[in-house]
Amino acid sequence: MMKTIGGKPGRKEFWVPVVNKFRAKLAVWKSAMLSVGGRITLLNSVLSSLPTFYMSLFLMPSCVVSELISIQRGFLWGGAEMKRKIPWVNWELVCCSKMKGGLGVPDLRRRNWALLGKWWARLGDGVENFWKQVVREKYYGGRREVDITGVESGRVSKIWSDVVKIGGLSAGLRNLLVKGFRWEVGDGKRVGFWREIWVGDKSLRDLFPRLYELAVKKEGLASEMGDWEEDRWRWNMEWRRERKGRVRDEEDGLWELLGGVQLKKGKEDHWWWIHGLDGQYVVKTAYEALAPVKCTLADQFCKMIWCRLVPSKVGFFGWRLCLDRLPTKVNLQKRGVVLQEESLMCGLCDGVVEEANHLFCTCKEAWSVWGNVLHWWGMEAVFPNTVDGVAEFFLHGLGRIVGKEIGACVFLAVTWNYRYPICEPRHDKPPGSTERRKSTQYLFLQP
Numbered sequence: 001m002m003k004t005i006g007g008k009p010g011r012k013e014f015w016v017p018v019v020n021k022f023r024a025k026l027a028v029w030k031s032a033m034l035s036v037g038g039r040i041t042l043l044n045s046v047l048s049s050l051p052t053f054y055m056s057l058f059l060m061p062s063c064v065v066s067e068l069i070s071i072q073r074g075f076l077w078g079g080a081e082m083k084r085k086i087p088w089v090n091w092e093l094v095c096c097s098k099m100k101g102g103l104g105v106p107d108l109r110r111r112n113w114a115l116l117g118k119w120w121a122r123l124g125d126g127v128e129n130f131w132k133q134v135v136r137e138k139y140y141g142g143r144r145e146v147d148i149t150g151v152e153s154g155r156v157s158k159i160w161s162d163v164v165k166i167g168g169l170s171a172g173l174r175n176l177l178v179k180g181f182r183w184e185v186g187d188g189k190r191v192g193f194w195r196e197i198w199v200g201d202k203s204l205r206d207l208f209p210r211l212y213e214l215a216v217k218k219e220g221l222a223s224e225m226g227d228w229e230e231d232r233w234r235w236n237m238e239w240r241r242e243r244k245g246r247v248r249d250e251e252d253g254l255w256e257l258l259g260g261v262q263l264k265k266g267k268e269d270h271w272w273w274i275h276g277l278d279g280q281y282v283v284k285t286a287y288e289a290l291a292p293v294k295c296t297l298a299d300q301f302c303k304m305i306w307c308r309l310v311p312s313k314v315g316f317f318g319w320r321l322c323l324d325r326l327p328t329k330v331n332l333q334k335r336g337v338v339l340q341e342e343s344l345m346c347g348l349c350d351g352v353v354e355e356a357n358h359l360f361c362t363c364k365e366a367w368s369v370w371g372n373v374l375h376w377w378g379m380e381a382v383f384p385n386t387v388d389g390v391a392e393f394f395l396h397g398l399g400r401i402v403g404k405e406i407g408a409c410v411f412l413a414v415t416w417n418y419r420y421p422i423c424e425p426r427h428d429k430p431p432g433s434t435e436r437r438k439s440t441q442y443l444f445l446q447p
């Protein structure tokens with residue numbers, strides 16, 4: 001465990017122990033020894049060895065996050081410090097969960113935010129304890145409202161300013177935190193009537209500002225704004241003076257809104273996080289909710305690639321294949337690799353540029369392999385000429401007969417064995433014969 005907190009968490013030096021620990025866990029020599037499956041597993045487990053303690057108290061400075069990411073990235077793609085390797089897939093996507101098209105590698109920035117978000121959840125939850133009183137006294141003039149972005153006091157401690165800051169960092173965080181919490185009102189004994197969000201998605205103060213000016217009890221709880229008549233709640237408010245003109249309009253709006261709201265006797269107000277299953281703030285859920293939504297990989301391929309029958313190195317290969325991130329000559333050229341004395345043409349046939357759709361579908365070599373595969377399964381088909389099309393053919397065409405999982409396996413097994421020569425270091429050995437490939441076709445399916 002780390003020593004006691006010292007130094008300034010906003011500075012890089014403060015985080016040096018964390019970075020060092022991380023670097024030791026994800027050392028380059030380990031990367032070289034492990035298969036890609038092992039690397040992904042280690043990347044996923046390394047987070048538990050990090051002091052989450054630091055990450056749940058302080059916002060990591062960007063330079064620290066970048067450094068940690070570059071360690072993770074180097075580990076995944078196997079780049080030593082001196083020798084840069086190509087990071088084939090955008091890091092944001094790598095960090096998405098497998099079912100969302102990524103590898104599920106921990107995104108440290110998101111993790112840091114999600115951990116800090118816990119303070120938002122706790123401050124508002126209506127359970128009283130000492131630290132909350134301190135925070136309110138210090139920063140919010142003693143009020144117990146929950147919009148913690150509006151810090152009032154001038155000097156804010158590093159811890160609290162970080163917590164406050166994350167609410168304003170991005171639209172995603174704003175939705176998750178600032179707009180993500182609200183009250184589900186019960187007996188109204190915890191909810192601040194004007195200042196807190198409990199009916200609609202804004203506070204009543206923000207919805208009806210003129211009316212709020214005339215309210216007598218500005219700090220009052222919902223339960224102080226009316227009376228019980230038997231079991232029925234009746235709203236009854238006090239005003240400084242008569243309401244006229246636009247204020248009158250606002251008042252009509254307020255009654256319209258409150259018309260549908262009844263307090264519930266004997267039921268406590270509940271602080272609700274709208275993204276959580278039972279309204280509880282869970283770091284893991286917050287982390288998932290902060291993931292980017294767009295993904296270039298269709299859901300059906302995500303399931304196919306990580307199907308339980310497929311070893312992870314093959315899954316990893318399939319993932320790159322479906323994303324078109326294999327080192328085909330075209331892709332290498334796009335990433336600035338100069339292919340000396342080699343043209344961009346396919347090495348297996350003449351006159352066609354080597355890119356994934358050609359290499360895996362329309363090349364004559366590929367044709368002969370797929371022809372055999374279809375023949376073994378007793379199928380005849382107009383064969384697709386794109387990788388996506390072929391994957392879909394095996395998922396749904398063959399999959400309909402033998403089950404999607406087996407269909408997926410056949411697709412991955414064949415492409416994995418056929419990947420030669422592009423995934424091996426490029427050399428001039430001729431590709432293995434179709435016969436040899438045939439014999440190794442299903443090797444990985446054997447127990």
Ligand SMILES: [Zn+2]
Nearest residue numbers: 346348349363
């Ligand atoms: Zn070819």
